[in-house]
Amino acid sequence: GAVVSQHPSRVICKSGTSVKIECRSLDFQATTMFWYRQFPKQSLMLMATSNEGSKATYEQGVEKDKFLINHASLTLSTLTVTSAHPEDSSFYICSARRISGANVLTFGAGSRLTVL
């Protein structure tokens, strides 16, 4: 079955530093990946759509300079939280859509970011 791997699963960093989260589709190619953020006891909020070989599309209210997305290959998208602050602490989840096949999204296990 389709598997999406996220790394790291947990990260703690100091305020002002940058953190990179990787999202890999392990056994399929994905031209499109999606990045979500989830605060405690809330639903998932779509942050951006990551397109292989082109610029990401950000949702309204999401700062593209703060959340840098790179989708350099058909199996890897990265989200970099730049100059992280405590309010960026959250659960970040990626998902990937197969190039072909059933219209289903496969989600990663999520990355929990804590900014001190």
Place this chain on the structure above:
Amino acid sequence: DAKTTQPNSMESNEEEPVHLPCNHSTISGTDYIHWYRQLPSQGPEYVIHGLTSNVNNRMASLAIAEDRKSSTLILHRATLRDAAVYYCILWGAGGTSYGKLTFGQGTILTVHP
């Protein structure tokens, strides 16, 4: 985006069937109905999806109303591992919204031993 409405929470006993309802009165003709579930501290997991006809898979069944304005996810025999937040989501069939899933609040399912 067309919205879905789900009850905030539901409870069930182990081994009993569970029917999770979802209303989507503004669904368009090309929207698929998707169900995902999220266990604590994990990413969402695909459960089932359909367009017009009822669907069955090893995890669940999806019953879709004839007018497509509502659907019901059926877990035939709930287990403790089915305790999760269940999301009913409409998937746009094309255009710029393709694959873009908008999550609502979902239904928190509690399963009692």
